[in-house]
Amino acid sequence: MQGLLAKPRGFCAGVERAIRVVELALEQYGSPVYVRKEIVHNSHVVARLRREGAVFIDELHEAPEGALTILSAHGSPPEVYAEAKRRGLRVIDATCPLVTKVHKEVALFVRRGYRILLIGHAGHDEVVGTMGQAPRHTTLIETLADVERLSIEPGEKAVILTQTTLSQDDTREIVDALRSRFQWLELPPKEDICYATQNRQNAVKEIVGDIDLLLVVGSANSSNSRRLTEVATSRGVASYLVDGPDDIDPAWLQSRSRIAVSSGASAPETIVQDVIHRLRSLGVDAFIEVDAPDENVVFSLPRLTQLTKGGVTAIE
Numbered sequence: 001m002q003g004l005l006a007k008p009r010g011f012c013a014g015v016e017r018a019i020r021v022v023e024l025a026l027e028q029y030g031s032p033v034y035v036r037k038e039i040v041h042n043s044h045v046v047a048r049l050r051r052e053g054a055v056f057i058d059e060l061h062e063a064p065e066g067a068l069t070i071l072s073a074h075g076s077p078p079e080v081y082a083e084a085k086r087r088g089l090r091v092i093d094a095t096c097p098l099v100t101k102v103h104k105e106v107a108l109f110v111r112r113g114y115r116i117l118l119i120g121h122a123g124h125d126e127v128v129g130t131m132g133q134a135p136r137h138t139t140l141i142e143t144l145a146d147v148e149r150l151s152i153e154p155g156e157k158a159v160i161l162t163q164t165t166l167s168q169d170d171t172r173e174i175v176d177a178l179r180s181r182f183q184w185l186e187l188p189p190k191e192d193i194c195y196a197t198q199n200r201q202n203a204v205k206e207i208v209g210d211i212d213l214l215l216v217v218g219s220a221n222s223s224n225s226r227r228l229t230e231v232a233t234s235r236g237v238a239s240y241l242v243d244g245p246d247d248i249d250p251a252w253l254q255s256r257s258r259i260a261v262s263s264g265a266s267a268p269e270t271i272v273q274d275v276i277h278r279l280r281s282l283g284v285d286a287f288i289e290v291d292a293p294d295e296n297v298v299f300s301l302p303r304l305t306q307l308t309k310g311g312v313t314a315i316e
């Protein structure tokens, strides 16, 4: 059995930045540092940071008054910032700049009198944060059936925005369906599906014709990781999401000749290497990494801020 390693794979710039924020906060201020929601959707990352002193909470009321609190990479609705201000929390906002871009698009288009049609998955942290920017003006579209049910007045101004981590194929299908029913719908100047999601899906598309099994390293709640498995299965190639090496079922490898491994944007490379190690022990020969350029995307770190009655005041 031959092994192929997709490239690019693994950590994106937004995930690197969010994890670094928690690490730096722990280094500079010590434990406990509170983190609202999983900082990124990966069980190994969350477990390591928890061991190092991060306290993961679902909502801000679980953090004591004045606590140092980090907001996750997926973005948060405005009421979270309002509560942080009310409770005098010291806040570091680790929202990925590419999610913030979508939040700004919502605000801009709503100011201009548009209705927002947001393509995304209900309940995902990013979608909760983006819909929260303008809930009365935003309609969530998850499926083609939602497009069928949608009603828009002729000439009503509306724009199609998307979650950053969707399948390019599914999104294109939904956008086409929307625009075939409502030809006047607009799109943002630059696509919302982020560079990391696109690059990882394109990398899988490049190799999927040469393999008969794809394993994607990522946690079950990682949207972009799940989408990678769908890229393969929608092209008739078996694919499984594995959180780590122990998830691999040896039966998956029976009668396979070429196996590829990729990983979602929140999956650490150490876990990818553990998965490769396990696959080699199950009979996969040496892995060859696909030759592709490095992404070289870096986002600058956010500042520690305290939300005060007068607004956001930098205190570091």
Ligand code: SF4
Residues within 6 Å of the ligand: 012, 013, 014, 015, 073, 096, 097, 098, 099, 164, 165, 194, 195, 196, 197, 224, 265
């Ligand atoms: S997957 Fe994209 S949007 Fe999400 S954190 Fe990474 S770069 Fe940002």
